[in-house]
Amino acid sequence: MKLINDIVIWFMKKRFERIEHFKKYPVETQQGVLDELLQTARFTEWGIRYGYGQIKTAKEFSEQVPVSTYEDLFPFIERVLKGEPNVLWPSSADWFSKSSGTTNARSKYIPVSAESLEECHYKGGKDMMTLLVQNRPNTSVFDGKGLSIGGTLHPNPYDKDTQAGDISAIIVNNLPSWAQYLRTPPLEIALLDEWEEKISRMVEVCSEENVTNMLGVPTWAIVLLDRILEKRRAGNMLEIWPDFQVFVHGAVSFAPYRDLFKSKFFPSSSVDYMEVYNASEGYIAVQDDLSKIGEMLLMLDYGIYYEFVPMGEVHKKYPKTLTLDEVELNTNYALLMSTNAGLWRYMIGDTVKFTSKYPFRLKVSGRTKHFINAFGEEVIVENADVSITEACLQTNAKIREFTAAPVFMDESGKGGHEWVLEFETQPDDFSRFCSVLDAKLREVNSDYDAKRYKDIALVPPIVHQVPEGTFYQWMNNRGQLGGQHKVPRLSNERSYVEGLLELKSL
Known part of the structure; x- marks a missing residue:
């Protein structure tokens, strides 16, 4: 697969110029995103209600549009779930990312528009590999398979013609054929509903593949890797996957797990660890420098406009918010997002700290409720x-x-x-x-x-x-x-x- 590896790397290197551009012009890039979001959504019900056609500046946007939690937006999201068009975003949502953490229902359903899927989630995945190549120009990671531990999909309970599930499952289900060729396990296993059956079949299939990279939450990666080691009676994973090069992790801090992965699973200095911040609501940040552990580059051109709430303002009805150019280093902020799936000034529930400005790097410091x-x-x-x-x-x-x-x-x-x-x-x-x-x-x-x-x-x-x-x-x-x-x-x-x-x- 060396030819495939060389072709993929060539394409990835061409993407890096775009990343360098938004690193150089972060504030201008974010203003452009806001302008496009407002222009696109101005004739939606939400856009008409809050005068999107007349908003010209970030200040006007923050003054005219309320900060929203999931509970605030749910009456509108429920209508989108039922198939009603042009409520929060002009294009329809055929997919809904399902996650826990709401007070008014067992699950949250986040609309995933075609624009969000293509221009945010997929773009983030491609940029993740672009930045890996930038850090490791001689990588042969595309010579083998990428393993991902995803979730499941179910019919949307409000409209059986659309589907809901983990964002990981939505992404895997919609990947183009060339990307499916580079990953494992196959879709019929990756999207299995019953976890024990899924993990058992993943062990059978993935233990026989040439896996060079893995993407997952550390918790579930440990479960899978332990079972593969047990099946193959191996001392570590490099005995099974000798060409393994990078574990891409997210969702929780990797700091408590790093030593376990480096000593038990991949005892080699040639294996890299790369952090990503990919939520149901959007792909937010990627570690762009593998030497800066715990720091990720905020990705600014994915159709997401960001604002930041000082912690003292979080529980106020009308909290003060800051734009990107106003944030301070090493200060906790609650993250707000306005997205190309129709989330508006949405409080995602995460807190972040900036570790650098120009370029803007951050780390996830916690949850507003945890x-x-x-x-x-x-x-x-x-x-x-x-x-x-x-x-x-x-x-x-x-x-x-x-x-x-x-x-x-x-x-x-x-x-x-x-x-x-x-x-x-x-x-x-x-x-x-x-x-x-x-x-x-x-x-x-x-x-x-x-x-x-x-x-x-x-x-x-x-x-x-x-x-x-x-x-x-x-x-x-x-x-x-x-x-x-x-x-x-x-x-x-x-x-x-x-x-x-x-x-x-x-």
Whole structure:
């Protein structure tokens, strides 16, 4: 397949000039995106309601159009789900990305227009490989197959002529034939509904392929790789896939998993790890420099216009928002998106921090709903990831999964945090692991440190170990195996922790 590899690389290199252009002119690029979105949607019901035909500037846009959550937009999205045209976006939506996380229903349904699929999600996938080639000009990654662990598709419950499912499944289902040739497993396996059957058949097929790259959520990648190793009785994955070159990961921080992948699965310095930020709502960012771990380039010409909400404004009815040129480095912002699928000033639920400007690189720092702030400590997912990673490093542990929640104040007037951990490799000193976890959290979060000072408000954390497979069983019980489902890292209430501890006691 060397000829195919050379042809694909040639095409990818030609795309890099466009990326360099928006890196050089980021603000102008975003203004152009906003202008095009407003022009395209001006005769939709939403566009007429908010005067899109008269909006000329970003300031006017922010003043005339409300910030929306999924619950705010749902009455309009429901009409789109039922097939009504020209509500939020002029073109119809034949696909709906389904994800969890809404308060008014079990699932969210995000419209995926033809423009969003082609100009955002597919463009992002191509640019991901373009940036890999830019970092590794001599790569032979296209000599073999790309493995992806996707979700499933179902008829849209509101309109049986359209379909809904994980964004990964929508993307895989619509790939052109040349792209299908370069990937594994085949569609009839990739889109299977029943997770255990899917993973079993993936093991059978993918263990016999020449896989050179893999894309997936680390959680489910670990499950698949463990089962392939067990089937082939191999010491590591390079014995099975000797030409493997890159694991592309997203959805959760890779920091707690990096050591596990490098030691157990791919023990070679020639294997790269590349982060992407691809949500149901759109393809947002790609790691453009493999040496900058945890930093991704914000992709500015995908038909998405971005705004950023300071954390102090998040829960206000009319929050202040910032444009790209107004953001500060190392500051948490909630992310707003206006997209070429008809999401308008939509609060996606993620928080980000910029690590550089010109070019604009960021990292995902958490979720607006996934945090612990029962006592004013304001612990975010980024704090947890950093602290768990440091505790593993200092005690030679490897983590598989974790979550945490508050322990509310008792009659003593003191509270705390409770953690549930599942290890791949146990720490050599569990007590020290717990101490390092607490100390690192105090180091990276001054509010937590203040509450922990002399145990005034918070006592040391309670940390539980659960047997291997506990989190997997918990996700199975919730109907959330595979796809883009992920374990919530932090919660301000105790249902996740208590559910896991109940399984431990069985």
